[in-house]
Amino acid sequence: MLKEKFRNKNIILASGSPRRQHFLRELNVDFEIRLKDIEEIYPDHLKAEEITNYLAELKANAFQDELIDNDVLITSDTVVWLNGKALGKPKDAVDAFNMIKEMSGKTHEVITSVCIKTVNLTTTFFEKTLVAFKELNDSEITYYIDLYKPFDKAGSYGIQEWIGLVAIEKIEGSYTNVVGLPTHRLYDELMKL
Template sequence: MLKEKLTQKKLVLASGSPRRQQFLKDLDLDVEIRLKPVEEIYPDELKGEEIALFLAELKAKAFENDLAENEILITGDTIVCIDDQALGKPKDKTEAIKMLQNLSGRTHEVISSVCLKSTQKTKTFCDKTVVYFKELSSAEIEYYIENHQPFDKAGAYGIQEWIGQIGVQKIEGSYFTVMGMPTHLLYDELLKF
């Protein structure tokens, strides 16, 4: 249904994330991947949802004058929030260990945002999911970081990976939001866009 509606449009995904690329394929959408380097810096006063929305829009602004009339750009961002603190991607192993120790035995929120942009308009939205982690041992954290190198993931983990399988007790919200793309909202918003 969505594919038929978008026959006159070309979708451009500005993400190197294999997960986001796969989500769009799974929605039966043909996309062109276009990447531009963007420094993911946001104002200090922003919190939670505001950060995710700001970063998705920031990534879209990099393409301000590079879109054709028939193109829809899709950008996105995911952050992990705990204790009013946003966790992005860890810079190194030490930071990854600290993040996972902080998440261990607690709940946190994962916020994934999307920005749709054409030459005529921009629409930004996000979704939140609450994730419950069991108490993780130091050995489990070490094993995960050594074997899965989660340095490209917000909060230093991927729910679809080993640590999600052994550590996540439950979620409230969308699994796909935790993986980095609220596909249910993306589908609806593309239909409206």
């Protein structure tokens, strides 16, 4: 359906994430990947989806002067929200360990914002998913980090990896949102264009 709708459009995914690229391919739409090195810094007063909305729009605005009439740009940002703070991508293994340890035995929110930008329109939306982790011991956390090196993932984990199989007791909301792209919402928003 999307392939037909966007037959005369050029969809651009501004993400190096293999997971986001995979999901967009699975929606059966042709797209190209364009990357820009964006410093992902946001004002301190922003909270939860305000952070991801801001960063998704920041990434989109970096392409502002390059878009032409038939371009449809998609950018995205994901954070883990726990105890009133955002957990982004870890700096190193120690940071990753500390993040997972902090989530152990608790429920956190995964928030992903998506910005769709054309020459004439900018629309931003977000999804939240609740994820409950069981208690993890230190050796389980270390095993996961050593084996999967989750340094490119918000909150230092990928739900589709080993940790998702052994640590996640329950999710409420979109699974694809936790992986990094709420595909059901993206599909709906693209169909509205």
